[in-house]
Amino acid sequence: MKELLNELREANIGNLLVNEPMSQHTTMKIGGPADLFIEPVNVDSFPIMMKILHKYNIKWRVIGRGSNLLVDDLGIEGVVIKLSNGIDHLKLSEEGIVTVGGGFSIITLSTLLSRKGYSGLEFASGIPGSVGGAVYMNAGAHGSDISNILVKSQILFEDGSIEWLTNEEMEFSYRTSILQQKKPGICIQAVFQLEKGEVTKIKSDMQKNKDYRKETQPWNLPCAGSIFRNPLPYFxxxxxxxxxxxxxxxxxxxxxxxxxxxxxxxxxxxxxxxxxxxxxxxxxxxxxxxxxxxxxxxxxxxxx
Missing domain, CATH: 3.90.78.10 (UDP-N-acetylenolpyruvoylglucosamine reductase, C-terminal domain)
Structure with missing residues (x-):
């Protein structure tokens, strides 16, 4: 581990923490230490970081804001890579094309875009996760989900390779994408297509969604969101x-x-x-x- 740490430090990968408690990084406030915890400085650092991790043949996983995560009290073996401050860039074109880092808060993103009069993310105004996690889970609410707005996503795969997948290649379905089992990976960057709309209506719809969640979901206590998938047609x-x-x-x-x-x-x-x-x-x-x-x-x- 010492040699790995030294090499990662020399490569200026980002913030490195040993035996970091995962309870500090999950909304459930449960979880023991990660052997090594990394917060990459930017997207460009991923290829370098993955090359080093593979050199040492060490297990790794990526997390976002920990809102859909339940971690063992014994902790996580290997490396935990957190998409946070370094992976939260945002670029918006006048045509409503949004390029955003996987570590960006989905709530913050929906709020910022609503103020600019862009519609399509109203459903996400109460989802307490990251863009990367939302793409991974095809997060949704109020009759819409990520699959309705995603153009493409940049994916980090288990073997350390990185590539862009189109909406169709993501094979979205209810709270599911190709990343969960068929082709395991995590979204480190996404491109969404939104539409221009009426600011007043967009803000009104978002506030209704926020109020509904506040009235019906217990986010005042540590929790991990919905525990079970809806066994359709049941809830x-x-x-x-x-x-x-x-x-x-x-x-x-x-x-x-x-x-x-x-x-x-x-x-x-x-x-x-x-x-x-x-x-x-x-x-x-x-x-x-x-x-x-x-x-x-x-x-x-x-x-x-």
Whole structure:
């Protein structure tokens, strides 16, 4: 690890932290230390960084703002690369073409573009994640999602290669893209196409979306957003509530009394508390309705 650190420092990759607690980088406020935590200085540093990581044959993963992430209390083996300040550039053309870094806040992006009269990202006004994470998950709400506006995305693949994929090549579907299983990777940069609209209406629609989330989702407590994918045509939250599981606690983890598809950290929840609660919910819904629930939140277990 010492040689790896020295080489990364010499290459001026960015901010390097050893044994950085992941609880400081997830909205769930859960997670043990990452062996090595890197915040790249810019997109151009990625090819150099990946060449070095592959030289040492070390495991790595990329995170954004940690809003859809549940990390083991034992931490994460290898390297965690966080898309943050160095990967948050933004360029906007008069034609509504937006080029933005994967570390840019999707909420901030939707707010900035609404003020300039560009429509298409109103749905994202309450999604507390990064652009990269939103593309990876095909994030959506209020009847729209990322697939409706993405032109292309620059992807960092598991082998360290980087290339641009078009909207069609991303193979988007409900809360899914090609990056999740078929061709694992992470978006480090995206290009969106927005349309000119009426500023007053855009802002009004965004405020309605924000108010709805504030009234129906428990973001006042540490949580990771929706825990389960909706098993269409059903809604996960409705099934969990109907099963009588709202307010159920295991350790410091609790099914939100505001929205049953959210598990909140009441103050001292462990990774195991949340996992036990997830598994219990799955079993109850399966027993009662014969419906299999799949998690939407990304679960990271340490294997060694």
């Amino acid at each position: 996960a939250g409705q099934l969990i509530e109907k099963a009588g599981l709202k307010g159920l606690k295991m350790g410091g983890a609790m099914v939100s009394e505001m929205h049953a598809n959210f598990i909140v950290n009441t103050g001292n929840a462990t990774f195991k508390d949340v996992i036990d609660l997830i598994e219990y919910i799955k079993q109850v819904v399966k027993d009662k309705y014969n419906i299999s629930m799949e998690t939407e939140v990304e679960i990271v277990r340490r294997k060694s």
